[in-house]
Amino acid sequence: MKNILLIFLGSIVIAVSISFLGMPNGIADGGLIGIALLLYHAFSFSPAVVNFIGFIIILLVSYKHLSKSVLMKSSLTVVLVSFFTFLTESFGEPVGDGLVGGIFYGFFMGIGFAIILYAGSSIGGGSTIALVLKKKFGWNVVLVTFISDVVVVLAGVMIIGVLNTLYTIIGLFVGKLTTDYIIGGVDSKKAFNIISPKNEEIAQRVTEELSSSATYIKGSGVYTNNEHHILYIIVKNYTVVKFRKIISEVDSDAFVVVNNVKDVSGGTFFVNKEPEPQLQVEESQEENQENKTE
Known part of the structure; x- marks a missing residue:
């Protein structure tokens, strides 16, 4: 249910971006949405109708090669995006500056796309074809999607002109940054490697005050050859200041090294707060015994 609500929200954001920023400001895009916008700018075709028909064609080509869950979620997303675009596409007005339109088009598209990705869906188009080509011929999904997007964007030079195509490229760049920031920031974390004679006290306070687990890794200094424990702790981004x-x-x-963590899965990194929390300490196995740290 949560994912369906997220798909609804993301579809609305994307539809509003198309109707209020892309269409009235001469901005295009990559993939199927880009084709729909270019056909609108060239022939005034409805982007909602073009996007829907285009996805139906892609669906007929790819339904044998992709899982039902992927196709169902993508189908729901495309139907909703097309529907909400159809409802709003006559209300958009130019903002008066194509660059501003392109930047904010990319920004809101990035937000909508991030929400849909977080829900485990996609907006169909070139990425769906790329998945089919990967299954049949082993082609690289990212590369195929990138090439198809580039072809669509460059085709815009003949329809929306060089300047608006450049605005479109800027918008795509902003959208990519926005999506990456949201996806990476929804549950972002940092990993701390700490060397201190008071590691036990630090670890105890972390489990009590931040509800984070801790791991000891055996190490020894190259110069001193003294064995000691390296404390490895993952904390949520908003607790970094408190942890420091x-x-x-x-x-x-204390010697502290901090790394950005892009993804965390499995294991026990965070613990529920209890009246008397216990420190969860794990001794690393032989593969970590050779870590050498000064």
Whole structure:
């Protein structure tokens, strides 16, 4: 149910972007939506109708090669995007500056696309064809999608002109950054590697105050050859400042290395707060025993 609501929300955002920013400001896009916008700018065809018909054609070609769950979610998304676009496509007005239109088109498209991706769906188009080509011929999905998008965008030079095509490219870049930021920031985390004689106290405070688990990794200094524990902890982004404060309070001279974590799955990284939380410490196996840290 949650994913369906997210698909509804993402579809509305994308439809509004098309109707209020893409159509009235001469902006195009990549993929099937890009084709729909170019046909609108060239012949005033409804982007909603073109997008829907185009996806039906793609669906007929690809339904034998893709899983039912992928096709069902993509079909729902395309139907909703087409429907909401059809309802709103006559209300858009030019913003007066094509560059501003392109930037905000990309921004809101990026938000909508991120929401739909988070729901486990897609907006169909070139990515669906790319998946089919991968299954049949082993072609690279990212490369095929990129090439198809480039072809559509460059075709816009003959329809919307060089300037608006450049605005479109800027919009695509903004959209990509927006999608990456939202997808990466929804549940972003950071990994801390800490070397300190007071690691046990730091780990205890982390489990009590931040509800994060901790792992000890055996290591030894190359110069001193003294064995010690490296404390490995993953914390949520919004707790980083508090965690740094904890480290500073316990040991201001602690050696700390921080890495951005793009994805975390499996294991026990976060624990529920209990009246008397227990530190979850795991000794690393032989593959980690050779870590050498000064």
